[in-house]
Structures are given as C-alpha cells and as structure tokens.
Amino acid sequence: MITKFVLTIGCKVAAGLYFMGGMVNLGARAFFWSFRHPFRGGRLFEQSRKAGMDSLPIVSLVSSFIGIIFALQTAYQMQKLGSEMYIASIVAVSMVRELGPVITALVVAGRVGAAITAEIGSMKVTEQIDALETLGSNPIQYLVVPRFVSLALMLPLLVLYADILGIFGGWLICVYKLGISSTMYLRLSFDALFYKDLVTGLIKTVFFGMIIALVSCYHGFNVKGGAEGVGDATRRAVVTSFILIITTDCFFTALFYFIFP
Amino acid sequence: MINIKGLSKSFESHQVLDSLDLTVATGVTLVVLGRSGCGKSVLLKHIVGLLRPESGEVFIDGEDIWKLRDSRMDALRMKMGMVFQGGALFDSLTVGENVGFSYIEHMDYFKLSKKEIENRVTESLEMVGLSGIENEMPSELSGGMKKRVSLARAICTKPDIILYDEPTTGVDPITADVINELIRGLHDVLKVTSIVVTHDMRSAYKVADRIAMMYKGKIIAEGTPGDIQNTQNPVVYQFINGLAKGPITDDINHTV
Numbered sequence: 001m002i003t004k005f006v007l008t009i010g011c012k013v014a015a016g017l018y019f020m021g022g023m024v025n026l027g028a029r030a031f032f033w034s035f036r037h038p039f040r041g042g043r044l045f046e047q048s049r050k051a052g053m054d055s056l057p058i059v060s061l062v063s064s065f066i067g068i069i070f071a072l073q074t075a076y077q078m079q080k081l082g083s084e085m086y087i088a089s090i091v092a093v094s095m096v097r098e099l100g101p102v103i104t105a106l107v108v109a110g111r112v113g114a115a116i117t118a119e120i121g122s123m124k125v126t127e128q129i130d131a132l133e134t135l136g137s138n139p140i141q142y143l144v145v146p147r148f149v150s151l152a153l154m155l156p157l158l159v160l161y162a163d164i165l166g167i168f169g170g171w172l173i174c175v176y177k178l179g180i181s182s183t184m185y186l187r188l189s190f191d192a193l194f195y196k197d198l199v200t201g202l203i204k205t206v207f208f209g210m211i212i213a214l215v216s217c218y219h220g221f222n223v224k225g226g227a228e229g230v231g232d233a234t235r236r237a238v239v240t241s242f243i244l245i246i247t248t249d250c251f252f253t254a255l256f257y258f259i260f261p
Numbered sequence: 262m263i264n265i266k267g268l269s270k271s272f273e274s275h276q277v278l279d280s281l282d283l284t285v286a287t288g289v290t291l292v293v294l295g296r297s298g299c300g301k302s303v304l305l306k307h308i309v310g311l312l313r314p315e316s317g318e319v320f321i322d323g324e325d326i327w328k329l330r331d332s333r334m335d336a337l338r339m340k341m342g343m344v345f346q347g348g349a350l351f352d353s354l355t356v357g358e359n360v361g362f363s364y365i366e367h368m369d370y371f372k373l374s375k376k377e378i379e380n381r382v383t384e385s386l387e388m389v390g391l392s393g394i395e396n397e398m399p400s401e402l403s404g405g406m407k408k409r410v411s412l413a414r415a416i417c418t419k420p421d422i423i424l425y426d427e428p429t430t431g432v433d434p435i436t437a438d439v440i441n442e443l444i445r446g447l448h449d450v451l452k453v454t455s456i457v458v459t460h461d462m463r464s465a466y467k468v469a470d471r472i473a474m475m476y477k478g479k480i481i482a483e484g485t486p487g488d489i490q491n492t493q494n495p496v497v498y499q500f501i502n503g504l505a506k507g508p509i510t511d512d513i514n515h516t517v
Contacts, residue, residue: 131350
C-alpha cells in the first residue's frame with residue numbers, strides 16, 4: 001500500500017519534471033528561432049489576428065461584465081459604510097493590476113491555446129509535422145515561433161483593452177445605478193491608478209502569453225494516437241495553462257509587492 | 262547511394278529494427294516488402310532523418326546523416342522527397358502552396374521567381390495527372406487525389422532520392438497504375454534513386470529494380486524481382502504469394 005503510494009507520487013513527480021524539462025527546452029528553442037532568418041511576417045500577422053483580433057468579442061464581453069459585477073459587489077459592501085466613492089478606485093486598481101490580466105489570460109488560454117493544441121496535434125497525427133521536416137522546414141520556426149511571438153505581443157494589448165472595458169463596466173453601474181457623475185468617476189479611477197499598476201499588470205501578461213503558446217504547442221507536439229489523443233492533449237493544455245498562469249501570477253504579484261511596495 | 266549499417270530501433274520493449282543492413286545504389290528503385298506494422302515506415306523515417314537510431318548508421322552519398330550540421334541536413338533534405346502514407350498535405354494551405362512549399366519556404370536556396378514557382382507547380386501536378394486544382398484546399402480532394410498531390414509535392418524540387426510510403430494503398434486500381442507508371446518514369450527519365458515501401462505485390466513487380474523483404478526487423482532476402490519470385494525462402498514465398506498458412510502466420514500463432 002505504502003509502496004504503491006510512494007510509486008504513484010514518484011511517477012507524478014517524474015512526469016512533472018519531464019514536462020518542465022520539455023517546456024524549458026521548447027521555450028529556449030522558440031526564443032532562439034524567433035531571432036533567426038528567415039522572418040515570416042505573414043504567418044506572424046495571421047497568428048496575431050487569430051489570437052488578438054478574433055478574441056476581441058469574448059474579451060469585451062467577459063471584461064465588461066467583470067467590471068459590472070465587481071462594481072455591484074463592491075457597492076454592496078461600500079453602501080453599508082456609505083463610501084460609494086471608493087468603488088471607482090477599487091474597480092480601476094483591481095482591473096488593471098489583477099482581474100484584467102488574469103481573466104484575459106484564462107480566456108485566451110481556453111480560446112486560443114486549445115485551438116493551437118488541436119491544430120498542431122492534428123498535424124502531428126496526420127504526419128504533417130514529419131512532412132514539414134522532410135521539406136527542410138524547422139517545425140519550431142514554422143509553427144511555434146509565430147504563435148509564441150504573437151501571443152507575447154497580443155496578450156498585453158488585449159489586457160489593456162480589457163482594463164478599459166472593465167472600468168467602463170464599473171462606470172455603467174456607478175453612473176446609472178449609484179448616481180455618481182461621469183467625470184467624477186473617471187477622475188477617481190485615474191487618480192487611483194499609478195504607472196506601476198499598469199506596468200506590473202502588463203509585464204506579467206507577456207509571460208502569460210508565452211506560457212499559453214509554449215504549453216499549447218508542447219502538448220500539440222506530444223499528441224499520441226488519433227482523435228482521442230488530440231482531445232486529451234487539448235484538455236491537458238488548457239488545464240496546464242490555467243495552473244501555470246495562476247502560479248506565475250502569484251509569483252509576480254509577490255515579486256512586485258516587494259519590488260514596488 | 263543510400264547505405265544503412267546495423268540500424269536498430271525499438272519502441273518501448275518492441276524491437277522494430279534489429280541491426281538492419283541495406284544498400285540502395287544510385288538510380289535504383291528498391292521495393293521493401295513486409296507485413297503491416299513490421300517497421301517499414303520506421304525504416305523510411307530513419308533514412309530521411311525523422312527518427313534517431315538507437316545504434317547503426319545511415320549514409321547518404323557517403324555522409325552519415327546524424328553527424329551532419331542542421332543546415333547541411335536541411336540542404337540534403339532538399340534533394341530528397343518523401344510521399345507519406347496518408348498524403349500529409351498541409352490542410353491550411355492550398356494545393357498549389359503545398360506542391361510549391363519547398364520553393365516558397367526556401368526562396369533563398371532555390372532562387373526562383375514567383376512565376377517560375379507557379380510553372381514548376383503546374384508541371385508537377387500535370388506529371389501526376391492533375392491540373393487546374395492549384396487553388397483548391399486539400400480537404401476538397403479525394404483520397405487518391407491527395408496521394409497524387411503528395412507525390413507532386415515530393416517531385417516538385419526534382420530530388421535525387423524519393424521515398425514512398427505505401428504509394429498505392431487506398432487508391433483505385435487505375436490511380437495505382439498511374440502512380441506505378443510515374444515511379445517507373447521518374448526512374449527511367451530522371452534516374453532518381455527510390456525506396457518504395459509497400460505490400461502491394463502488383464505494384465512491387467511493376468516498379469522494382471530490386472526487391473527486399475523485411476521480417477522481424479531485418480532484411481531477410483534481397484534480389485531482382487525474378488530472384489524474389491523464384492525464392493526458396495519459405496517466409497518470402499508465403500508473403501509474395503499471399504498465403505494464409507506458412508512460417509509467418511505459424512510464428513504469430515506460437516507467440517500468441
């Protein structure tokens with residue numbers, strides 16, 4: 001019984017280490033090939049459109065609703081204290097520092113990351129990745145680099161957009177429900193925000209973007225079997241991205257807390 | 262010339278290639294026969310450098326491919342074409358982009374203009390009996406057409422070596438014969454060195470200069486089609502005549 005337990009734990013740890021090793025290896029190669037000739041602008045643009053532009057509707061929906069919900073929940077507490085004025089600053093700071101980056105990253109991991117794993121996984125099972133190599137193209141450069149670079153660039157932009165919409169959501173509640181004037185709300189929001197809030201919020205999203213791209217590509221390349229394998233890898237990619245985004249967020253929040261107290 | 266020495270590979274505990282030796286002279290079409298799952302595709306993937314052997318070497322024109330730098334290996338791959346079992350066409354690209362993939366991706370290497378690439382693509386498609394489908398997507402094609410487009414992609418860069426992984430499996434008899442004629446034509450006209458992996462005996466006799474039989478990870482017999490037809494080896498005899506009873510099936514029954 002104990003031996004079995006130890007063995008199970010040992011296997012899980014070994015699998016975890018194997019995965020981390022694979023990720024570091026893929027990350028290093030993706031980084032290396034990002035700066036190597038030839039540079040493929042067309043594919044980068046295509047991936048940026050898929051990751052960025054096409055994600056706008058869902059990011060708009062989620063972030064504005066989060067702003068509305070957050071303002072309502074804060075109002076519920078603040079009304080007891082008669083301090084509704086603080087809602088604006090609370091919504092702005094929470095959106096920019098935390099909710100915008102994390103919620104957007106999770107949405108993108110589910111929407112874009114899953115699609116990357118399914119696409120690369122299908123290419124793997126139909127031997128398209130082997131074909132790519134036999135035609136003298138490096139799969140890392142051809143498939144991973146455009147996704148890696150586009151997600152690292154697009155996620156911060158999406159988060160900036162989500163921050164604005166989140167604040168807009170809060171504005172809707174405060175102006176139309178609580179009767180705070182529009183200019184007052186905006187002034188309170190922007191007075192509460194410092195550059196460091198925006199910068200720390202955006203820096204981590206570059207890493208979230210890289211994590212989503214690497215995890216999704218890694219699981220795609222490691223698909224085994226047919227359709228079932230692709231489904232399995234997609235599920236694993238999304239779950240792993242979620243876990244890594246949350247843990248990385250925790251790490252960065254702690255880091256920034258000590259660097260910029 | 263392709264020279265394979267002592268090639269071994271196993272997946273988990275299953276030994277797929279076991280100290281396999283094989284030589285294919287320049288300009289020769291060699292057919293490798295063997296049952297499904299006996300490791301024929303694995304052998305091809307070692308030749309083109311997709312799989313790393315556990316032991317043994319693969320020499321192409323005297324160069325050990327696993328000792329080459331990446332850039333040299335890529336250059337070597339430009340001289341090789343491979344036709345995959347399921348076609349392996351890139352489904353996000355059109356037929357034309359698939360066929361001209363190497364030219365488009367390696368413009369610095371080939372130095373061809375857009376017009377020249379288009380001409381080469383049309384020419385390659387015509388060679389496999391297809392025309393006017395450059396702008397279609399692979400998903401719109403039938404299985405046989407996909408295979409022919411895959412063949413067009415492999416021959417587009419006029420390679421010296423072409424590897425075929427079951428080129429006639431899953432296509433109708435007429436298309437199969439078109440493919441056989443094409444393999445033969447490439448051999449006669451362009452003096453291409455080819456390895457054709459198949460279990461289609463009709464195709465084997467039609468295209469082969471030499472035939473090798475793979476069994477239990479080794480090449481157990483090799484010779485001209487005439488030698489193989491007159492074989493004394495019971496394993497080869499059972500395979501080429503498609504008999505349900507014989508040493509191959511006895512072996513399976515024993516292991517079960």
